[in-house]
Amino acid sequence: MKIDLEKIGSQAKNAAYELSLVSAEDKNKVLLAMADALRSNSSEILAANQRDLSGATGLIKSFVDRLTLDEERIEKIAQGLGQVAQLSDPLGNVTNGWINHAGLQITQKRVPLGVVGIIYEARPNVTVDAAALCFKSGNAVILRGGKEAFNTNLKLVEVLQATLKENGYSENTIQVLTDTSHEVANKFMQLTGYLDVLIPRGGAKLIQTVVQNAKVPVIETGVGNCHIYVDKTADFEMAKKIIVNAKCQRPAVCNAAEKLLIHEDVASEYLPGIVAELKKYNVEIRADQAALDILQGSAIPATEEDWDTEYNDYILGVKVVSSVDEAIKHINQHGTKHSEAIVTNDYKKSQQFLDQIDAAAVYVNASTRFTDGFEYGFGAEIGISTQKLHARGPMGLEALTTTKYVVRGNGQIRE
Amino acid sequence: MKIDLEKIGSQAKNAAYELSLVSAEDKNKVLLAMADALRSNSSEILAANQRDLSGATGLIKSFVDRLTLDEERIEKIAQGLGQVAQLSDPLGNVTNGWINHAGLQITQKRVPLGVVGIIYEARPNVTVDAAALCFKSGNAVILRGGKEAFNTNLKLVEVLQATLKENGYSENTIQVLTDTSHEVANKFMQLTGYLDVLIPRGGAKLIQTVVQNAKVPVIETGVGNCHIYVDKTADFEMAKKIIVNAKCQRPAVCNAAEKLLIHEDVASEYLPGIVAELKKYNVEIRADQAALDILQGSAIPATEEDWDTEYNDYILGVKVVSSVDEAIKHINQHGTKHSEAIVTNDYKKSQQFLDQIDAAAVYVNASTRFTDGFEYGFGAEIGISTQKLHARGPMGLEALTTTKYVVRGNGQIRE
Incomplete structure (x- = not known):
């Protein structure tokens, strides 16, 4: 025609x-x-x-x-x-x-x-x-x-x-x-x-x-390789709840979490419980070496490509980091500037994360799934802009x- | 290199x-x-x-x-x-x-x-x-x-x-x-x-x-085929002052006026005086037939192309119109959505012009030359956007x- x-x-x-x-x-x-x-x-x-x-x-x-x-x-x-x-x-x-x-x-x-x-x-x-x-x-x-x-x-x-x-x-x-x-x-x-x-x-x-x-x-609009960083001061139950929500509530959308970064001091204690919960949703875990060592049989190795990938699926990349600085650096390098979250009870680190992460929406102690016109109270949504203009x-x-x-x-x- | x-x-x-x-x-x-x-x-x-x-x-x-x-x-x-x-x-x-x-x-x-x-x-x-x-x-x-x-x-x-x-x-x-x-x-x-x-x-x-x-x-940024429309209720002295300023104060810039539209009821009375003032700055007048008839030897015929042209020079296109509606239609068709002005003392027509003209800046009784970061009080200017995003x-x-x-x-x- x-x-x-x-x-x-x-x-x-x-x-x-x-x-x-x-x-x-x-x-x-x-x-x-x-x-x-x-x-x-x-x-x-x-x-x-x-x-x-x-x-x-x-x-x-x-x-x-x-x-x-x-x-x-x-x-x-x-x-x-x-x-x-x-x-x-x-x-x-x-x-x-x-x-x-x-x-x-x-x-x-x-x-x-x-x-x-x-x-x-x-x-x-x-x-x-x-x-x-x-x-x-x-x-x-x-x-x-x-x-x-x-x-x-x-x-x-x-x-x-x-x-x-x-x-x-x-x-x-x-x-x-x-x-x-x-x-x-x-x-x-x-x-x-x-x-x-x-x-x-x-x-x-x-x-x-x-x-x-x-x-x-x-x-x-719309591409989201979103991260959740769990700080060493994070409340375990809160962290677990936020990660499961951000990953599993609707994995095909752009504000779903694709990566979990976790502080080395709590990785051994928190990761098994978090992953056990994710496994109820059949989430595939792709982990770096440190996380693999902790998770044993319940994860497969992540490749370099994984850190830049938006899965839009029941897959989660997991990486152990040594500090909030390392988490921020990783996110600013691999993220798509969509939605990024920290789970922490440390005031200074929460502020540092909010200030230094370059993204459309930055969260403390909340699920990335909230980045949405209806959730923000706009009553409608024509899309989620990931550009700056x-x-x-x-x-x-x-x-x-x-x-x-x-x-x-x-x-x-x-x- | x-x-x-x-x-x-x-x-x-x-x-x-x-x-x-x-x-x-x-x-x-x-x-x-x-x-x-x-x-x-x-x-x-x-x-x-x-x-x-x-x-x-x-x-x-x-x-x-x-x-x-x-x-x-x-x-x-x-x-x-x-x-x-x-x-x-x-x-x-x-x-x-x-x-x-x-x-x-x-x-x-x-x-x-x-x-x-x-x-x-x-x-x-x-x-x-x-x-x-x-x-x-x-x-x-x-x-x-x-x-x-x-x-x-x-x-x-x-x-x-x-x-x-x-x-x-x-x-x-x-x-x-x-x-x-x-x-x-x-x-x-x-x-x-x-x-x-x-x-x-x-x-x-x-x-x-x-x-x-x-x-x-x-x-x-920056392209401006700006118009001044002189309504039949316009004050002559004000209209003359604004047109001369908008055309001659700095003709090479984007907020300078390139076109004068004038209501037919005042064209014969106002145009000769306005053009006489413009001639002191050696402004070339390119006029439609109605304006040519009034201006006799002091103008040359405008071509269709003129209405779409930004001269950035001592040249002014002049057109006689029969109403504010015709002026608005002409401006929305030929303008570059930069700066447009009406000179009038009619409240309803001023509102109609402000509402119906699609441009970055719309003026009543002022020179288009004001569209400028410093004049607006921003203290600086990186440019004048003529797009909408x-x-x-x-x-x-x-x-x-x-x-x-x-x-x-x-x-x-x-x-």
């Missing part, structure tokens, strides 16, 4: 401008109408999903699971739209304001970014979720989902667009690329002049492809906005 | 980490020592500058002027270092803080970006200015200046590095690329893994080259920082 990206971009730009003038109240009404439309079109959506699923042969189970919709999941997606409607609107918020030396009244206020591009995998829930967050924050969106979800995405966007039209808004506010070839994806990533930002949502490979090929500004850490609605300076004068000129 | 970019990047990364642990007070001492070192090495700096100037044959006068140093300019650069030392330090500022549902104490605080790359033209003052702002904000910097300033830049950085070393800091905190080939510049723009951000400072061509070739995050408008020290979430718990795990 041939598509005209310039036309799609231009349509999005016009729609974004119109949407930037719409009130929060009016947008919320549309979001609720979209939720109703998804519910009342559920059989059509499920039929489209069935067409995708019947083509999804030879794919791994978890992949097919994420692609699959049923009535319950559609209801959950519809409820998600209602939750986005209830979020407070960041647009128009004044973030700063002052009077300059010439008497100009300067205020800095939040405005939409404009046109947001989202590139993601075959997850139909992301289609609606991303569209809703962009709509709420006043942005037009162009979606490029995984090709395996092609029919489902098309139908979902068709339903959203019909609701837009019924309510007097441009259908181009939410568009989906109907050509899912790599060629079109690459051109999409280079659509400067139309896209204000591109957000990849998915695994490390997808994100790297976008970072390497994009010419429009990208917000890099624009947004760092969990991104809520605010990350989908920019600011403009509004300056009121009475004839001032520059001397 | 062969240089090892990976090595330079790795050195910068290590230096950035060390610098991130240094207090504002200690950094300020070094900045003042750098100022003294520039003064006491002025003859060597001028000799290096002379070598560059003797090679600068066949270049235009304004280019050579920007490349040229003398004792007075070195003193001004040294004073600039003192001013940066006096700026308040954004690092460590808590930008947000709250307790989440699980009782975690979350604070968001300002930290350095890490390693900043600056690509700029043959302007030796930018070498010291950019290095100082990066140093003050805790960032290591890698400078890539125009090849015509090669010897001057090398000498300046040598002096700064010597001061770093004398004060016990790594020389790699401030590095300059000693190979100014395009090949190395292109590789520099793709130094992911080392550079946290790349900031181009210079003309439209330089900026576009960086945007097109960079793989590291870029902050786009990270920073928009004049960028001071804060734009050279990011944030990290610092989270303190007492054993919390995620349910």
